Amino acid sequence: MADKKQVIVRVRRRASPNDAPRWEEFALEWRPAMNAIICLRDIAERPVTRNGAKTTPVSYESNCLEEVCGSCAMVINGRARMACTALVDSLEQPIRLEPLTKFPLVRDLIVDRSFMFESLKRVKAWVPIDGTYDLGEGPRMAPEIQEKAYPLSRCISCGNCLEVCPQVNAHNDFIGAAILSQVRLFNMHPTGAMHARERLKAVLGPGGVADCSNAQNCVQVCPKEIPLTESIAEVNRQALKQMVFGWLLA
Amino acid sequence: MRQPKIIVVGGGLAGLAATIRVAEAGVPVELFSIVPVKRSHSVCAQGGINAAKNTRGEGDSTWKHFDDSIYGGDFLANQPPVKRMCEAAPGIIDLLDRMGVMFNRTPEGLLDFRRFGGTLYNRTAFAGATTGQQLLYALDEQVRRFEVDGLVKKYESWAFLSAVMDGAGICRGICAMNLRSMEVKSFPADAAIFCTGGIGAIFGRSTNSVVCTGSAQAALFQQGVDYANGEFIQVHPTAIPGEDKLRLMSESARGEGGRVWVPKNAGDTRAPRSIPANERFYFLEEWYPKYGNLVPRDIATRAIHRVVYELKLGIGGEPAVYLDLTHIPRATLDRKLEGILEIYERYLGVDPRDEPMKVFPAMHYTMGGIWVDNDNQATNVPGIYAAGECEYQYHGANRLGANSLVSCIYGGMIAGPAAVKYAGNLEKGCEAVDASVFRRERMRQQEINDGLLRQEGEVNPVTIWKEMGQWMTENVTVSRHNKELEKTDAKLGELAERFRRINLSDRTQWSNQTLNFARELDNMLVLARVITVGALARNESRGAHYKPDFPERDDAKWLKTTRAKFEDGEIRLEYEPVDISLLPPRPRRYDAAT
Numbered sequence: 001m002a003d004k005k006q007v008i009v010r011v012r013r014r015a016s017p018n019d020a021p022r023w024e025e026f027a028l029e030w031r032p033a034m035n036a037i038i039c040l041r042d043i044a045e046r047p048v049t050r051n052g053a054k055t056t057p058v059s060y061e062s063n064c065l066e067e068v069c070g071s072c073a074m075v076i077n078g079r080a081r082m083a084c085t086a087l088v089d090s091l092e093q094p095i096r097l098e099p100l101t102k103f104p105l106v107r108d109l110i111v112d113r114s115f116m117f118e119s120l121k122r123v124k125a126w127v128p129i130d131g132t133y134d135l136g137e138g139p140r141m142a143p144e145i146q147e148k149a150y151p152l153s154r155c156i157s158c159g160n161c162l163e164v165c166p167q168v169n170a171h172n173d174f175i176g177a178a179i180l181s182q183v184r185l186f187n188m189h190p191t192g193a194m195h196a197r198e199r200l201k202a203v204l205g206p207g208g209v210a211d212c213s214n215a216q217n218c219v220q221v222c223p224k225e226i227p228l229t230e231s232i233a234e235v236n237r238q239a240l241k242q243m244v245f246g247w248l249l250a
Numbered sequence: 251m252r253q254p255k256i257i258v259v260g261g262g263l264a265g266l267a268a269t270i271r272v273a274e275a276g277v278p279v280e281l282f283s284i285v286p287v288k289r290s291h292s293v294c295a296q297g298g299i300n301a302a303k304n305t306r307g308e309g310d311s312t313w314k315h316f317d318d319s320i321y322g323g324d325f326l327a328n329q330p331p332v333k334r335m336c337e338a339a340p341g342i343i344d345l346l347d348r349m350g351v352m353f354n355r356t357p358e359g360l361l362d363f364r365r366f367g368g369t370l371y372n373r374t375a376f377a378g379a380t381t382g383q384q385l386l387y388a389l390d391e392q393v394r395r396f397e398v399d400g401l402v403k404k405y406e407s408w409a410f411l412s413a414v415m416d417g418a419g420i421c422r423g424i425c426a427m428n429l430r431s432m433e434v435k436s437f438p439a440d441a442a443i444f445c446t447g448g449i450g451a452i453f454g455r456s457t458n459s460v461v462c463t464g465s466a467q468a469a470l471f472q473q474g475v476d477y478a479n480g481e482f483i484q485v486h487p488t489a490i491p492g493e494d495k496l497r498l499m500s501e502s503a504r505g506e507g508g509r510v511w512v513p514k515n516a517g518d519t520r521a522p523r524s525i526p527a528n529e530r531f532y533f534l535e536e537w538y539p540k541y542g543n544l545v546p547r548d549i550a551t552r553a554i555h556r557v558v559y560e561l562k563l564g565i566g567g568e569p570a571v572y573l574d575l576t577h578i579p580r581a582t583l584d585r586k587l588e589g590i591l592e593i594y595e596r597y598l599g600v601d602p603r604d605e606p607m608k609v610f611p612a613m614h615y616t617m618g619g620i621w622v623d624n625d626n627q628a629t630n631v632p633g634i635y636a637a638g639e640c641e642y643q644y645h646g647a648n649r650l651g652a653n654s655l656v657s658c659i660y661g662g663m664i665a666g667p668a669a670v671k672y673a674g675n676l677e678k679g680c681e682a683v684d685a686s687v688f689r690r691e692r693m694r695q696q697e698i699n700d701g702l703l704r705q706e707g708e709v710n711p712v713t714i715w716k717e718m719g720q721w722m723t724e725n726v727t728v729s730r731h732n733k734e735l736e737k738t739d740a741k742l743g744e745l746a747e748r749f750r751r752i753n754l755s756d757r758t759q760w761s762n763q764t765l766n767f768a769r770e771l772d773n774m775l776v777l778a779r780v781i782t783v784g785a786l787a788r789n790e791s792r793g794a795h796y797k798p799d800f801p802e803r804d805d806a807k808w809l810k811t812t813r814a815k816f817e818d819g820e821i822r823l824e825y826e827p828v829d830i831s832l833l834p835p836r837p838r839r840y841d842a843a844t
Contacts, residue, residue, distance in 0.1 A: 016760050031493060033597070038494050044764070045712040047755045056756035059763050061285075063459045065495040066593050068383055069289040084494070085596050106430055107761035117286065121398050126391035127350035132274060132663070138347030140359035147585070150352040150378055153387065154589075157288055189350045 005030050008050070008094040009039045011058050013108050025050040025094065036076060036083035036097060037062055040109075058097075060109035067223055070156030073163070074099060074109050080163040080221050100163045113159045119175050120157075123202045125182040127192045139190040152185040152231065154224045161218035161228060167211050174211040175203065177218035181231035187238060200235070200242045209236050253277070254673030255680060256666075257424055257439035259410045259466060261287025263382070263655060264638025265445030266389035267662025268669075272443075273396040275670050280437060281393070282405045282426055284461050288390045291447050291459035292658065295382025296590055297366060297502030298374035299346075299655040301339035305356075305363055310371040312336045317833060319653060322368040322546045323617070323646020324793035324803060324838050326479065326811070328829040331624050331643055335660045342659050343375050349388040353377050354586065364586070365505045368546040368650040379500055379589035385655055409766050410466045411698075413442065413473050413634060414691045421633030422683045425691045427699075429766060432759045434696045436688035438680035440673035443627075443635040443665045444470065445658075449616050452774045452781070453727070454719015456613035457489055457498040467620055467640050468773035471780065475629045477814045478642040479618035480777070481784035484649055484794050485727050487550035488573050489612035490594060496612030497597060499573060500590050501651040503607075504543040506582070508575045510534050510550070511606075512563045522572055522606045533557050538840050545840045548648045548794040551611040555728050558610075565608060574606035613727055615654065617645040617794065618781070621813055624829065627665035628672070635669050637661030642811075647793020702768050707751035711768045714745050714752065718771075718778055726782050730797050735786040739779060746775045780814045780821055787823055788812065805835055 007028040014021045027050045028042045044057035062072040065084040072083040075098040077091055088095065103111035129135075155178050167174040183199045186192035203209045209232060218228045256272045258265050261283035272279045283290065304310040315336040320329060347353060347361065353375050354362040363372040377384035396402040407429045414423040414436055423438040446466035450458025471477045488503065488510075489496040504510070511530045518525060534553055535542045545553075554571050558564035565571065575583060575591075580603050583591060594602045620629055620636040622643055627635045637658070644657040673679070721741050725734040749772060756764040790804035791797050810825040 015758065033492060035494065041494065041712070044755075045710055045716075054755070056758065057764050059761050063285055063289050063461055064291065064294050065460065065492075066294065066497050067596065068293045068380065068589075069285070069291075069459065071285065071289050087597075110761060113286075117288070117394070120391075121394055124395075126395050127348070127388075128395070129345075129348050129392070132270060132345055134341045134344070135348065137344045138350075141355055142359055143355040143357060146352055146355045150384075153352045153377075153384055154380060156293075156383075157286075186350070191348070192350055 007034065007039060007088055009043070010094045010096045011108070012096070012098040013058065014105060016107055017105050024055060030088070034088040036086040036088070036095065037065060037072065039088065039095070040083070058109060059107040068156060070158040073158040073160050075101070075163070080160040082158060082223050085223070100159055102163050102168050103159060113157070116157045116159055116162070116176070116178065119179045120182065122175070123179055123183050123199050124195060125179070125186055127186065127189055128195055129191070141190065145188065149185055149188050151224070151226055152181050155181060155226055156224060158223060160221045160223065164217035164221050166215050166217070167213050172211060173207040175207050177228040177232060180209055180235045181226055181228055183235050184231040196238070197242060197246070200239045203235060204239055204243060209239050212236070252679055254440045254670060255280075255438070256669050256673060257282065257437060257442040258445060259424065259442060260290070260445035260447060260638070260640070262290035262292040262445060262447050262638060263386055263389060263658035264662040265443070266386070266393050267659045268443045268445060268637055268666040269402060270389060270392050270396065271663050271666030272670055273401040275667065276401070277670050279402050280405060280439065281402055282408050282410055282424070284407070284409050284429065286406045287393070287404065288387065290386060291462050292386040293383040294457070294459060294498065295385075295655055296379045296498060296500035297505065298364065298376035298381045298652045299343065299385065300366065300373050300650070300652040301343040301375060301656065302336065302371070302373055303340045303343065303361070303363065305360060306372050308371050310373055312339065314371065315339065315373060318369045319650055320646065320833050321836075321838060322650040323648050325646065325809065325830065325835040326482070326792060326828060327644060327646030328624055329832040330829060333832060335644055335657060338660050339656045342656060346385060346388055349392060351377055351384050351388045364502060365544060366651040367501050367504070367544045367550070368541070370541070374502070374505065374652040376502065376586070379502055379587045382655060385659070410446070410469070411695045411769070412469050412691060413631070414438070414688055415473060416683055416687050419474070419631065421631055422680045422687060425695045427695070427766065430761050432699070432762055432765065434692055434699065436692045438683065438688060440676055440680050441633045441635060441669035443637060443669050444620065444640055445636070445638040445662060446640045448639045449777060450613060451715070451770070452718065452778050453613040453722045454716055455494070455496050455723070457486055457496050463770045463774055464777045465770040465773040468777040470620065470634065471814070472776060472816050473631075474816065475631050475634055476621035477619065477780055478621040479784070479812050480616070480780040480814055481788055481812060482617035482647050482794050483613060483727060483781065484547055484615035484617060485551045485611045486614035487547055487554055487611050488609040489614070490597060490607070491610055491612070492597065497593055498612070498614065499594065499607060499609050501547070503573060503575060503587060503590065506575075506586055507578050508543065508573055510543055510571055510573055512557055512565060512571050516562050517567065519566065522574070523576065531563065540842070541840050546648055546650060547614070548796070549840050551728055552796060554611055570608040570610050572606035573609045575602055576604060576606060611728065613723060615639065615649055617647060617649055618642050618784070626668035627661055628668060633672070635665045637665040647795060698769070699765060702754055702765060703757050705752065705754070707753040709748050709752045710755065711752050711764070711771050714748055715771050715774070718742065718745055718775065722778055722781070726785055728796065730785050730795065731799065732786055732797070735782055739782050739786065742775055742779050742782060749775060783821055784812045784814060784823065803838070809835065
């Protein structure tokens with residue numbers, strides 16, 4: 001057990017995608033209610049490793065620090081999670097910080113998650129409104145529908161569900177649980193449902209819903225506790241229905 | 251006719267609203283953001299968005315919304331734009347509803363509304379306690395649609411550095427830095443709309459996100475864009491203290507019936523729920539019987555400070571008071587407030603459905619910001635527009651809860667078409683501007699970077715930032731004393747001197763966050779001074795600006811807008827009259843019984 005007055009943090013670093021990874025260890029001063037972000041800030045203020053070597057501050061993404069922006073996802077002690085809610089006192093030391101591995105690395109703990117935003121385009125994750133001018137009220141909605149849809153709409157595109165998915169790998173470009181859950185969300189909305197078929201078509205091909213192997217890791221790591229496996233099952237059901245009966249409607 | 255070209259800087263609610271309106275007009279937009287726009291600070295807004303839809307037959311109206319906003323803002327806002335915003339608000343809610351925002355519903359399937367601070371009406375539409383996130387996503391989705399259509403091009407992970415100004419003082423584009431490759435580049439445009447949000451980082455710790463530094467506003471200010479009412483800083487009464495961030499505990503907690511109290515006896519060490527009602531001091535309800543726990547934020551914040559620092563009744567002698575929801579059924583809390591209760595639970599390991607929360611005020615919002623005109627969100631520099639928290643127009647001396655989301659969207663929706671119209675009327679578009687104008691600005695910015703990277707100093711920028719934050723929080727938030735403000739101004743000068751000796755511990759040219767942070771810090775130090783000297787000059791108390799030595803509002807001398815200018819490297823304050831053409835100022839008394 002490390003000295004209670006110290007926090008030992010090991011960071012897996014790469015100066016650029018072309019550099020080899022290396023580990024650096026830091027000894028930080030313990031304070032109450034510390035989280036992984038505070039550790040990274042301490043390092044930025046005094047970028048010196050545990051054995052006294054000068055180094056650079058660690059590059060990492062963070063913004064809201066209350067788990068609603070999705071920026072600070074990383075692998076902490078082997079688990080994909082948000083750094084801002086990773087409280088030091090609940091983590092085993094040395095605390096290991098590593099970048100997500102399923103996305104292209106930029107530097108240190110920063111990865112490029114644009115795959116997720118591109119996927120949102122692919123499945124047309126929006127309600128196609130006619131325009132922003134005054135067209136009156138939106139459709140009425142039963143509270144039960146809202147209560148089902150709202151949790152899905154809290155997805156922060158952090159990418160943790162892709163990180164832990166065995167189907168997201170070098171040989172497969174599975175679109176991932178988060179996006180499929182968005183398909184379910186927009187197909188649930190009265191106006192969004194008018195374009196359900198296009199969304200389902202987008203997830204019928206390679207990398208689509210059929211690629212899910214039902215490992216159910218995604219739902220374990222989702223920081224927003226979104227019922228991702230339920231969403232995948234529902235989208236799968238809708239997609240199958242479309243595949244079987246779709247030609248009737250064409 | 252030539253095709254105009256518009257740049258939007260910032261991808262929060264205001265920036266996305268502006269982008270949608272420009273793209274909808276068929277005009278291409280280049281959208282710049284430090285973070286992927288879906289990760290903007292608007293996601294942190296919790297409680298809701300105001301619109302007088304009067305769905306409960308309470309007799310609410312847009313005029314009452316307007317009156318509450320002006321009164322809540324202590325009569326410092328120009329009235330006609332605020333009136334127009336309140337009139338537009340119900341239509342904005344309808345639009346968001348059509349976009350698919352999962353607002354809470356009534357049994358009839360209509361939008362549900364709750365109460366918020368500074369009003370007696372149920373006027374706040376909400377999507378759980380993550381309304382900002384839901385609204386931002388709705389706009390983000392619409393922008394993504396325009397992106398697919400080729401009308402919007404996003405530049406995410408780019409930081410704005412400066413406006414490109416031609417010889418005639420007209421903005422012809424922007425200069426920005428790619429935060430990965432560190433490339434500095436000029437982008438021509440006919441008009442640029444700035445929606446760069448809050449300035450929390452100037453106070454070190456606040457409820458704001460990391461990117462809310464005010465750096466863009468400060469850079470523009472130094473290029474001749476005026477900054478108005480900078481001294482008006484909102485301190486939110488209820489936040490959870492933390493070393494990295496002061497996490498907001500939404501006003502909606504009180505809107506849903508949450509009560510604020512402290513034990514009547516200092517040093518009462520009993521668990522909160524074992525303290526009987528008659529030994530609890532519900533100070534807001536006692537002091538403000540009509541509004542109770544829903545007084546405006548500046549009032550609640552000062553009351554908490556009084557309880558803690560004057561009456562010495564903070565919980566266990568600490569700077570904290572209880573925000574109590576434990577009398578509300580769990581199911582109701584889960585349905586309406588889950589998002590914020592989850593935050594409390596995750597960071598403190600205590601379930602606020604069982605235990606009263608411990609909270610304390612925190613810097614939250616700037617009412618002041620870039621000066622814009624009354625009609626078009628246009629700044630004093632041709633070609634530069636501003637919308638959202640970064641501008642000063644809608645909240646006077648204090649913003650009412652749930653008015654920020656509506657002001658962001660409304661401002662963005664005005665700024666977009668106004669910029670398009672301006673661009674269309676330009677005699678000479680940005681493509682006709684000599685290339686040397688763009689090159690010169692790029693080189694000027696590149697030299698600043700090179701200088702910082704070369705510099706051999708001994709000071710770490712994080713240390714300067716922390717010191718600035720401490721000074722600003724201690725002296726330029728809730729209670730302001732001229733002596734301390736003078737000292738703070740001097741301190742900021744000293745910090746600016748020390749900034750010249752900073753050492754960037756990272757000198758690489760790839761994803762160098764230290765370099766960008768140093769540039770932001772340089773700008774923050776300027777804006778901190780604008781806030782401080784504005785506060786020093788204003789010898790009265792109005793809204794969030796409170797001076798114990800000048801405890802009254804002084805309309806004869808100070809019913810005027812502060813307008814800060816940057817001339818020859820110096821901050822100069824000017825003042826201009828407030829447009830009070832619709833509502834004559836009256837005393838602001840939330841403690842009055844009627």
